[in-house]
Amino acid sequence: MNLQGSSKRGYRVKKDERFEIRIAGFGGQGIVTIGRILGEALSIYEGKNSVNTQSYGPESRGGACRSEVVISDGEIHYPNVRKADLFIALSQVALDTYIADLREGGILLFDPDSVKNVPDRDKYRVYEVPTMEIAHDIGGVKFQNSVALGALCPLIDHMIKESSLRQAISRNVPPKTVETNMNAFERGMNYGEEDRGT
Amino acid sequence: MNKLWIDERYCKGCLICIDVCPTKALAASQEINSKGYILPVEKDMKRCKSCGLCEVMCPDFAIAIEEVEG
Amino acid sequence: MLKYLKEEGPLGPRLPLIFCPGCGSGQVLNYTLHAVDKLIEEDEVRRENFLFISGIGCSGRITSHYLNFDSAWTIHGRALAVATGALLANPAFKIVVFTGDGDTGSIGGNHFIHACRRNIDVTILCLNNGLYGMTGGQHAPTTPLGAITTTTPYSNREEAFDLCKLAEIAGAPYVARWTTAHPQQVIKSIMKGLRKKGTALIEILSQCPVHEKMSPVTLLKGFRTKTIHVNKAKESTVGKTFIGEFCDLDKREWNESYQEIIDQFLRTNDKIDE
């Protein structure tokens, strides 16, 4: 803990900067995998400190599912998101549940096929990527997480290089599916190259 | 000709009903619904013999056949 | 069969079922309700007499909050002990126990063999998917030798139980095995179990598409091709699982026998009290 700020007792304390990401949807969309890959890419290949937590119900399919990554150059005490800087919503229920935690001006990435309405969307920087449709195109919903990571990559390239994400993906997916996942990653990243949304 | 009834709230697109139908009266739909499931649709309901196997073997109580005369 | 399910609760919907798409648990519930519906119709069994008890695991979730019947969602492996207690309170209960191969064959093993030995009046539906579904695909006592699971990454080195043989040897008078791809046979066996006084074990091979990483349709096809009816099992049956009824005896049920002890205190001419 770097003691820089000041307080009456003379403890000079300053909080470390945090960047908070939340990913939410339902069980089976690879939400937990997205969080794990992001956390690993940041911590191992970018040398940053990152805490990845997850919360889901007992259902392994269908139930609500949430994964979070808190990133900092310094120490991370409270491990969960307090005010998200970036929110990936892969279902309408997820968006309705957590939109209030996204700070104004924060980045909102969602799948327009499953998220139909976004209340006061002009408060956020909105990006729409049909991750489920692209995943189905490539080979099934289990590639949706790599599509989402691809779509995410250009939005946080100030923190994480594309190569770090690729390496983390290849280490965290079954060996036989690495190629398809990479394909999914590219499709997500290059989606709508022309209009990256507002 | 009988009518197919699917409850989209409960159906999870496992498509068992299509497979067990002895006369192949059902088929998979082309689109994905908002939950990411592909639901069964009518293919040729003239073949439906009201045997009820689709109803018995549905894991989610989401299918029924409405018997219609003629 | 929706009439037997609580679609809506005071605080909102209870359906859809929690099970993954194409899970066998939903089908076994469907078959059970068909059997119960027939008993209510044909044998005029009153609904209040039915009691559904389950342990923990995917099979345990069947009673969690869907049924328009008395039910109990109890502790992992202990459903049969709870059922025994229920029968002590009211021997007339028609009890169906939903349990799994881990729930009954592993943590519940001791209660399983004692229930069969005592011959208590219960119909045990053991959904056997050969793994632990709820916790993420670990191996179970019914996992085949050599299988790869999340706790046998280098192949399973333990022989599997044959739960039907176990029940037979422990004394259960009615033992049968079917699969979720044999709906009519399962329904008939459940009715037989509920009509018969004593322990009825009905093992039902049930698919787990998520952890077996295959579609429900493929798995159900597998149940048809990889099993053979015990009566037809003459030619080469290597590698095929026997299904059918393995034993169907008449044995005095525990409460029937115990009732004699209770009744002896009503017979005035015997000299019990000296």
Add this chain to the structure above:
Amino acid sequence: MAKKIGAHDGENRTHDSYFLKPGRYYLQGNQACIEGALMAGCRVYAGYPITPAVETMEYASQRFPQVGGRFIQMEDEIASACALIGSSWGGVKALTATSGPGFSLMQETISIAVMSETPMVIIDIQRAGPGQGYITASQQDVMQARWGHHGGGPIIALAPSSVQEMFDLTIEAFNLSEQWRTPVLVMVEETVGHMREPLVIPPRDAIEVIERKKPQDLGIPPQDYLPWGHGVVAPMANWGDGYNVNFVALVHLEDGNIARYSPQANYHCVERLQNKIEGNVDEISRIETKFLEGCKHLIICYGAVSRTAMEAVIEAHEGNGLELGYIRLVTLWPFPEEKMRKIVGNVDTIFVPEMNLGMMRHPITEALRDRCKKVVSIPSFGILHSPEYILSRIQEETS
């Protein structure tokens, strides 16, 4: 995937080549404790699946055989705990991990292990209870850890609050269990169990690993050996060492004789066990403190909640300069009462945020009642406190 992590790099395959090389990793709490156990010399894992502890089992099933250890999935938690007794007396350090419901099933065996002074480590990844409860986090087993096993014998229980501590404190747990010949419990929340964070693995030879004292090492021949004698912590002969050890968990004298029972023998036996642990509380226990000097109020916490508490304390100091001291219990049991009394001056209010309805607040209140006006419990139900929640409760109580 673990196979890639553990894979040896080129030289001939020995079990040792499968140990993690020194460096920075990104593991889940449930995995880090397994790496810690292996580094501490643990070579048997016996467990049973239960959410949220199942990842420890899955990871153990991959890693133990790689380093020449053995993993088994037992038929239930009672069997798992009993297997630990067998492995430990068979001479091998043994581990299991479970959650609330399984922890309850293990209590009888823990009591047997306390009485027979059996070194073993049990990790409890706590979930919301009671009963089936839910699979989210809690700290609702911390009193069961102390008083759950029948007979009231003492116990050691640690509370990690990070992935690094899941590694470090599991090693410490094995060292304490070997050094003091006792079961050691590691009380974790699902939050820390499922959390992923960077983990620094030190070189193996830099890690202190304590082995149980053996009669052979102390030159005590079988005929003179007292299985529960020769000092506060008796040297431990294992099965197969040629000492004809008769494991008993009845009241016994130092020579293991259970025939000459007497109330005095019972008192002596239990008193000796009590002094062994509670009598060495200062050496066994560890606490972490910050901002104590001259603080007006004080937060005392443990485990995952300490992460929120530290965030709140920093914010308090950064903001309106509220003088808020911070103490984290790294050891829950034996409760370090004297240590606390030495470092805590007079404060206005002591806040005890816990993911339960208030449990550790009781020994804390007993220890520091005369050092404060009041002890305020800040409960939470199945979820980690947020910094806002703790700060708002503090504002209410202190404004």
